[in-house]
Each structure stands twice: as C-alpha cells, then as structure tokens.
Amino acid sequence: DADVTQTPRNRITKTGKRIMLECSQTKGHDRMYWYRQDPGLGLRLIYYSFDVKDINKGEISDGYSVSRQAQAKFSLSLESAIPNQTALYFCAIQGSNQPQHFGDGTRLSIL
Amino acid sequence: GQQLNQSPQSMFIQEGEDVSMNCTSSSIFNTWLWYKQDPGEGPVLLIALYKAGELTSNGRLTAQFGITRKDSFLNISASIPSDVGIYFCAGQDSGYALNFGKGTSLLVTP
Numbered sequence: 001d002a003d004v005t006q007t008p009r010n011r012i013t014k015t016g017k018r019i020m021l022e023c024s025q026t027k028g029h030d031r032m033y034w035y036r037q038d039p040g041l042g043l044r045l046i047y048y049s050f051d052v053k054d055i056n057k058g059e060i061s062d063g064y065s066v067s068r069q070a071q072a073k074f075s076l077s078l079e080s081a082i083p084n085q086t087a088l089y090f091c092a093i094q095g096s097n098q099p100q101h102f103g104d105g106t107r108l109s110i111l
Numbered sequence: 112g113q114q115l116n117q118s119p120q121s122m123f124i125q126e127g128e129d130v131s132m133n134c135t136s137s138s139i140f141n142t143w144l145w146y147k148q149d150p151g152e153g154p155v156l157l158i159a160l161y162k163a164g165e166l167t168s169n170g171r172l173t174a175q176f177g178i179t180r181k182d183s184f185l186n187i188s189a190s191i192p193s194d195v196g197i198y199f200c201a202g203q204d205s206g207y208a209l210n211f212g213k214g215t216s217l218l219v220t221p
Contacts, residue, residue: 042211090153102153
C-alpha cells in the first residue's frame with residue numbers, strides 16, 4: 001500500500017466549479033502539506049497542517065482552502081476554479097525529524 | 112518562500128557519463144534535500160543532508176551540504192537510462208517549509 005494516496009489522479013473541470021482533492025496517509029504522521037507544481041517553477045506550498053484542525057497558509061494560499069478533520073486525511077478545495085489553477089497538485093506527509101514524503105499527485109485541468 | 116537557483120536547467124548525456132548539478136541560495140538552510148521525479152509520479156527522496164560539509168552517498172549518487180550552508184550539489188556517476196527524470200533540490204530552514212529549486216531535467220541516451 002502507498003503511504004500517501006491522492007484522489008483523484010486526474011480531473012478536468014470547468015471554470016467556476018468547486019473541486020476537492022483528497023489526500024490520505026497510512027503512516028500516522030502529524031504533518032501534512034499541499035503543494036502546487038507548474039512547469040519550470042518547481043513546487044510551491046499552498047497550505048500545511050501540523051495536527052487535526054490545525055491549518056496554516058503557505059506561499060500561495062489565495063483561491064484555496066483546506067480541511068484536516070482527521071489525522072490521516074488532508075483535503076484541498078478550490079471554491080471557484082479558474083484556468084490559472086491548472087497544475088499538478090501534490091500532498092506530502094512528514095514524521096518527526098524526517099524529510100517530507102510525497103504522493104503521486106493530482107493532475108488538474110480547468111477549462 | 113524563497114526560490115533556489117538550480118543549475119543546469121537540463122542535461123543531455125550519454126549512458127556511462129557522470130552528472131553534476133547544484134543549487135545555491137542567498138539564505139542559510141539547516142537541511143538540504145534532493146528529490147527525483149519521474150513522469151506521472153511524485154518526487155521521491157534521494158538524499159537528505161543535515162550538517163554543513165556533510166557528504167553523503169546513496170549508490171551511484173553523492174551529495175554534499177555546502178560549508179556556507181547556502182549551497183548543495185548532487186553527482187550521479189556512471190549514468191544509466193533509468194536515471195532519466197527531473198531532479199529537485201530543496202532547502203529547509205528552522206521552520207517547516209521546503210524551498211524548491213526549479214529542477215534539472217536529465218536525459219540519458221544509450
């Protein structure tokens with residue numbers, strides 16, 4: 001089983017739609033992160049959480065929201081999707097004194 | 112977050128050649144990490160460096176944490192076709208966030 005599972009793996013939707021991306025983990029780690037990857041820009045941090053119901057903004061949080069209702073799950077929402085939010089989205093988990101470990105990503109296209 | 116300067120942006124090499132890539136920053140980091148990303152997958156950790164001057168190997172991969180704590184390099188020896196992918200450096204200061212480089216795209220030809 002994968003340590004970090006992201007669903008869906010691919011999603012195509014229209015401008016203005018609400019979208020939720022899910023991340024779940026099997027490692028029991030407290031820290032979870034959402035990143036966005038654009039071609040030629042590397043990964044940029046959207047939101048992160050250090051515990052259940054703990055939410056912190058990252059570098060590019062505008063237009064996004066997150067929810068951490070359980071230790072194993074961290075969801076990312078786009079309330080009203082716009083085309084420039086088309087990107088690859090990665091969830092990462094981190095244990096104490098360990099490097100971040102990434103899921104396989106969600107490819108999101110907004111038309 | 113701070114963007115790191117990673118170079119080169121891309122490399123085209125022949126199988127068997129050695130590869131070197133590096134990252135520099137204007138800020139000090141406490142940790143340097145190197146990840147590899149294959150198409151359709153997330154970044155996978157290759158090497159983690161925690162002390163200035165540290166030199167760490169993982170098979171054919173060797174990475175070093177610069178003495179100034181503002182740079183790191185990754186070397187791959189005797190490249191093989193499965194080394195193809197995008198390599199990212201990431202620096203972490205005393206906080207939580209990883210600051211990523213823009214990646215080095217490696218292509219290995221037989």
